[in-house]
Amino acid sequence: MNSKARLVELRALIHHHNHRYHVLDDPEIADAEYDALFDELTGLETEHPDWITQDSPSQRVGDTPLSEFTSVTHERPMLSLDKCTTTQELADWLLRCRNRLGEEPTIALFCEPKIDGVAVALVYVEGVLTLAATRGDGQTGEDITANVRTIGSVPLKLAAKNGRPAADVPPRMEVRGEIYMPLADFERFNEQARANDQKPLINPRNGAAGSLRQLDPKLTAQRPLTMYAYSVGWVEGDWQPLSQSEVLERLADWGFRVNSESGRFEELDDVQRYVDDLLARRDALGYAIDGTVIKVDSLDQQRRLGAVTRKPRWAVAYKYPAEEATTKLLDVEFQIGRTGAVTPVARLEPVFVGGVTVSNATLHNMDEVARLDLHIGDKVLVRRAGDVIPQVVSVISSRRKRNAEAISLPRSCPVCGSPIVRADDEAVARCSGGIKRCSAQRKESLKHFASRLALDIEGLGDKLIEQLVSVELVAEPADLFGLEQAALVGLERMGEKSAGKILRSIESSRTTTLPRFIYALGIREVGEATAQNLADHFGDLDALVAADAAALENVDDVGPVVAANIAAYFASTETLGVVQRLRKAGVSWPNVQPAARAAELPLAGQTWVLTGTLERLTRDEAKARLQRLGAKVAGTVSKKTHRVVAGPGAGSKLSKAQSLDVPVLDEAGLLALLAEHDVALD
Numbered sequence: 276m277n278s279k280a281r282l283v284e285l286r287a288l289i290h291h292h293n294h295r296y297h298v299l300d301d302p303e304i305a306d307a308e309y310d311a312l313f314d315e316l317t318g319l320e321t322e323h324p325d326w327i328t329q330d331s332p333s334q335r336v337g338d339t340p341l342s343e344f345t346s347v348t349h350e351r352p353m354l355s356l357d358k359c360t361t362t363q364e365l366a367d368w369l370l371r372c373r374n375r376l377g378e379e380p381t382i383a384l385f386c387e388p389k390i391d392g393v394a395v396a397l398v399y400v401e402g403v404l405t406l407a408a409t410r411g412d413g414q415t416g417e418d419i420t421a422n423v424r425t426i427g428s429v430p431l432k433l434a435a436k437n438g439r440p441a442a443d444v445p446p447r448m449e450v451r452g453e454i455y456m457p458l459a460d461f462e463r464f465n466e467q468a469r470a471n472d473q474k475p476l477i478n479p480r481n482g483a484a485g486s487l488r489q490l491d492p493k494l495t496a497q498r499p500l501t502m503y504a505y506s507v508g509w510v511e512g513d514w515q516p517l518s519q520s521e522v523l524e525r526l527a528d529w530g531f532r533v534n535s536e537s538g539r540f541e542e543l544d545d546v547q548r549y550v551d552d553l554l555a556r557r558d559a560l561g562y563a564i565d566g567t568v569i570k571v572d573s574l575d576q577q578r579r580l581g582a583v584t585r586k587p588r589w590a591v592a593y594k595y596p597a598e599e600a601t602t603k604l605l606d607v608e609f610q611i612g613r614t615g616a617v618t619p620v621a622r623l624e625p626v627f628v629g630g631v632t633v634s635n636a637t638l639h640n641m642d643e644v645a646r647l648d649l650h651i652g653d654k655v656l657v658r659r660a661g662d663v664i665p666q667v668v669s670v671i672s673s674r675r676k677r678n679a680e681a682i683s684l685p686r687s688c689p690v691c692g693s694p695i696v697r698a699d700d701e702a703v704a705r706c707s708g709g710i711k712r713c714s715a716q717r718k719e720s721l722k723h724f725a726s727r728l729a730l731d732i733e734g735l736g737d738k739l740i741e742q743l744v745s746v747e748l749v750a751e752p753a754d755l756f757g758l759e760q761a762a763l764v765g766l767e768r769m770g771e772k773s774a775g776k777i778l779r780s781i782e783s784s785r786t787t788t789l790p791r792f793i794y795a796l797g798i799r800e801v802g803e804a805t806a807q808n809l810a811d812h813f814g815d816l817d818a819l820v821a822a823d824a825a826a827l828e829n830v831d832d833v834g835p836v837v838a839a840n841i842a843a844y845f846a847s848t849e850t851l852g853v854v855q856r857l858r859k860a861g862v863s864w865p866n867v868q869p870a871a872r873a874a875e876l877p878l879a880g881q882t883w884v885l886t887g888t889l890e891r892l893t894r895d896e897a898k899a900r901l902q903r904l905g906a907k908v909a910g911t912v913s914k915k916t917h918r919v920v921a922g923p924g925a926g927s928k929l930s931k932a933q934s935l936d937v938p939v940l941d942e943a944g945l946l947a948l949l950a951e952h953d954v955a956l957d
């Protein structure tokens with residue numbers, strides 16, 4: 276193939292994989308393979324600069340910052356929406372539609388999540404993105420083409436599903452949609468901003484708007500933005516869609532991301548159910564919404580209904596409770612976490628926000644308090660969205676009394692009285708009491724120890740732990756394993772039966788896994804993933820305890836700070852004592868194979884598949900033994916499968932293995948292999 280043909284092919288391939296990744300969320304190739312295609316493309320383009328086209332995937336990030344945005348007049352105004360908040364108002368709206376259409380028509384309604392982001396209009400000429408504009412005042416917006424081009428889910432060129440240019444793309448059309456920042460990315464961005472002492476974003480919408488307002492597209496390219504397309508503003512050519520449903524189907528075919536949460540209904544009851552269900556799932560959607568948009572599905576009916584004063588009659592926004600509200604800061608208290616970290620917490624005049632009444636909000640740390648310039652009595656903006664704890668995002672007015680009290684860090688721990696210290700390079704202040712002196716730290720580390728991802732002690736909730744520490748039945752994790760029925764029964768609201776249940780779940784948590792145990796210790800900045808990496812790397816606890824900082828830094832995702840935290844934890848007689856007493860109390864786990872030695876295992880690098888019934892072993896037992904020998908056990912047979920173990924009743928997996936020439940063993944064959952490696956039956 277000549278280089279020009281290869282270049283054309285690469286562009287199409289990259290567009291295709293880009294679409295799989297950003298739009299369908301279902302990549303077909305690994306990141307490294309994608310990068311290799313991309314490098315090959317940019318290599319060819321460097322050799323032949325005159326072959327570069329505007330729709331080449333290499334041209335997403337322009338390198339010349341703008342000095343200002345130019346205005347763009349929309350060919351058709353971008354409208355806003357009427358609102359409703361009750362079933363009655365929704366019914367009234369539908370009745371008005373019916374009356375205006377002057378018949379007794381079936382009005383099918385199309386429901387979509389109302390994304391809380393930034394509306395954009397994208398002009399495609401012969402299928403190529405040529406202009407992207409903000410909504411502005413609805414008539415005139417700003418040209419943000421360079422920034423929008425950096426967003427992976429916005430097609431630079433419209434394509435049919437097979438990655439080839441679509442023959443049916445209109446000569447000119449304008450696609451409208453909402454650009455937004457997914458909630459997880461928003462939270463991550465803010466965590467980073469706070470860690471770097473930078474101003475966090477107020478909400479995901481501000482995050483998206485601010486990112487699109489950058490004059491340098493390189494900055495926009497670094498922000499996690501994506502888009503859902505929701506309509507066509509105007510279209511030239513033969514394609515004359517009949518309904519909103521058809522518009523969305525077509526947009527998806529051409530490569531846009533469209534929201535799969537939408538629904539078409541003919542009964543008002545069903546619409547109301549959609550609205551209620553979406554609200555119930557609001558926190559789990561992964562993006563901010565402020566309501567449901569309900570549209571008349573037929574575009575002919577839409578045209579006949581028309582618009583009044585910048586609002587269409589054919590659509591309405593069913594609004595959800597706001598996720599932001601203003602209230603008054605009554606006081607600031609300081610909570611002590613399991614590692615002694617002091618967190619300022621705002622006590623607020625109760626306010627209804629995000630569907631619940633909020634009276635406390637986190638202030639993160641003292642840097643955040645200083646940045647907000649908080650004073651007692653201030654009017655503040657509070658945000659509660661998703662399952663994230665409520666936050667104070669800003670002070671609303673500086674109209675404060677002259678003697679208003681500024682907030683300062685206490686000198687001593689409100690719980691144990693030990694001095695509060697703050698290292699110069701840390702945002703976090705800590706109580707210096709440690710678990711020995713500070714009962715707050717004791718309680719919090721015990722809660723962590725018993726939590727779901729740690730030892731997962733069912734029934735041992737926060738309230739009970741607080742009681743156990745307060746009455747001094749428990750001071751550290753090992754004490755849990757010495758608890759007796761009689762002592763528990765003396766506690767508030769504790770009967771014989773529940774005491775027995777709790778003792779049984781403590782007992783069964785005695786056998787755990789190494790990663791859970793490491794995580795349960797609550798070493799600073801050692802989360803669940805790091806604990807797993809440490810367990811994989813060292814294989815047993817003694818090796819981990821003995822490791823110095825340099826050895827720890829060899830573990831995946833462990834940097835100098837985390838390595839120092841771990842080394843300090845095991846170097847302290849106080850914390851090491853906690854570990855030793857737990858082992859003495861009988862906490863144990865099966866040995867795991869350290870990754871360093873895993874490559875030497877007999878079945879390292881092999882993928883096995885089990886199918887049919889086994890008689891002498893259960894599937895789980897067979898799987899565990901194969902894994903002990905270094906094999907991966909997969910659920911489906913492919914070219915990459917090394918061996919299939921088939922028992923009676925094996926079906927399609929066995930035939931697939933035979934068609935791919937994958938060697939097949941029966942149970943006897945498996946047992947012989949296991950015996951050969953000393954991992955047969957226990």
Ligand code: IVH
Pocket residue numbers: 354355356387388389390391392393394395410452453505506568587590592
């Ligand atoms: S339809 C005239 N669909 O809500 C029809 N708008 O007040 C208006 N929005 O700024 C657009 N999600 O950006 C429509 N699925 C959706 C939407 C949506 C969010 C925004 C839109 C506009 C505002 C309308």
